[in-house]
Amino acid sequence: MRSINVDIITDNIKEMCIEANHFLSSDMKCAMDAAYATEESPLGRQILGQLQENLQIAGEDMIPICQDTGMAVIFMEIGQDVHFEGGSLEGAIHEGVRRGYVEGYLRKSVVKDPLIRDNTGDNTPAIIHYSIVPGDKVRITVAPKGFGSENMSRVFMLKPADGIEGVKNAILTAVRDAGPNACPPMVVGVGIGGTFEKCALMAKHALSRPVDVSSGIPYVKEMEEELLDRINAMGIGPGGLGGTTTALAVNIETYPTHIAGLPVAVNICCHVNRHAVREV
Amino acid sequence: MDKYVKVPLSDADAKSLKAGDYVYLTGTIYTARDAAHKRMQESLDRGEQLPLEMQNKVIYYMGPSPAREGRAIGSAGPTTSGRMDKYAPTLLDMGLKGMIGKGKRTEAVKEAMIRNGAVYFAAVGGAGALLSKAICSSEIVAYEDLGTEAIRKLEVKDFPVIVVIDAEGNNLYETSIKQYAKEV
Numbered sequence: 001m002r003s004i005n006v007d008i009i010t011d012n013i014k015e016m017c018i019e020a021n022h023f024l025s026s027d028m029k030c031a032m033d034a035a036y037a038t039e040e041s042p043l044g045r046q047i048l049g050q051l052q053e054n055l056q057i058a059g060e061d062m063i064p065i066c067q068d069t070g071m072a073v074i075f076m077e078i079g080q081d082v083h084f085e086g087g088s089l090e091g092a093i094h095e096g097v098r099r100g101y102v103e104g105y106l107r108k109s110v111v112k113d114p115l116i117r118d119n120t121g122d123n124t125p126a127i128i129h130y131s132i133v134p135g136d137k138v139r140i141t142v143a144p145k146g147f148g149s150e151n152m153s154r155v156f157m158l159k160p161a162d163g164i165e166g167v168k169n170a171i172l173t174a175v176r177d178a179g180p181n182a183c184p185p186m187v188v189g190v191g192i193g194g195t196f197e198k199c200a201l202m203a204k205h206a207l208s209r210p211v212d213v214s215s216g217i218p219y220v221k222e223m224e225e226e227l228l229d230r231i232n233a234m235g236i237g238p239g240g241l242g243g244t245t246t247a248l249a250v251n252i253e254t255y256p257t258h259i260a261g262l263p264v265a266v267n268i269c270c271h272v273n274r275h276a277v278r279e280v
Numbered sequence: 281m282d283k284y285v286k287v288p289l290s291d292a293d294a295k296s297l298k299a300g301d302y303v304y305l306t307g308t309i310y311t312a313r314d315a316a317h318k319r320m321q322e323s324l325d326r327g328e329q330l331p332l333e334m335q336n337k338v339i340y341y342m343g344p345s346p347a348r349e350g351r352a353i354g355s356a357g358p359t360t361s362g363r364m365d366k367y368a369p370t371l372l373d374m375g376l377k378g379m380i381g382k383g384k385r386t387e388a389v390k391e392a393m394i395r396n397g398a399v400y401f402a403a404v405g406g407a408g409a410l411l412s413k414a415i416c417s418s419e420i421v422a423y424e425d426l427g428t429e430a431i432r433k434l435e436v437k438d439f440p441v442i443v444v445i446d447a448e449g450n451n452l453y454e455t456s457i458k459q460y461a462k463e464v
Binding site: 271 | 356461
């Protein structure tokens, strides 16, 4: 049994909120550089160049990459031999988000009630997903999610008879409908299988996988590659203004499902696909 | 084609801009997004004046992140315009001449633009740090309680935008995608 004071969680999450909103991970930067090299549209190349310049300014001048600094989505993978002390773990996570957004000059984009819509003023609460894993470590992923792309995300409850072609069509439909609204080039997170909520969670989680890492399942890896090619052949392009770079990656997660179902979720993220990861 | 245009936007300049033009805006624009539009509509429904005269104005659909000390504004890129589609035709009929945002618009907005000779510009989504460099000053002029969603008056210099829908209704999103679409 290992004891961890929850203040350590608060401090880490605060720093990670600020880090994720100012610095993209190296895999995303490499994917943007590669896109700049291959984009065929002159305007598309100009936009990709501006996005590279934007990343540089963000890091050097500490201006958030995007003004939508997101709702803070946090994955907590907690070792089963960990014991938290010093207060509520959940309270400590929210406090880390509050401090990160208030002290880090990040935008407060969360409303208290979905219909009454008063701003909470500190970007809390966070969206927290816990999982219990072997070991005595805590792996924290902070993934601030902007809503331009979140709003274009979809869940499809397909029939088993729809098969792999049905799944591909659902994913392509979601991307085509998103078009310029989701700030392309985008990253496409997909969950296939499980239940209604499980596939949505997998789609979200898939976005946190580095864009240069493919699925470990051979047929899923093939599907990721085929879909990326087909999405980039749509012509939507950077900023939705035409071009050959519409997506930087398609990341798919799968899970066993019911004999009667084939759930598919598509969580779209813009090119500001933010995630900070730390192990405590 | 690159063009340098003064804002507020004159009727003549609005008519001269064509879908696909790369435009640098200099002058005064105003921010408003979801909550400010809802409040403006509620004011109009009650027969009240808007806090902002619309004639020849340009509205930027944007809610900035907070400014650090000594800076005009924080990150300041466009939000998705479609959420303002419900309100835009009314404002266009009151003289609004330009909108800056990103993403698709409805037919109703396009028709109101043609009717009033107005222009829809896109700024590059997700380039908020870069775009903030073209904003010289920012001042809240209405609805301060809305925080990031308050109406701000911005002074901009060579603020980069692209004409997506022009005053004749030509739509760059539709034409440019066809140009690069390849069947697989």
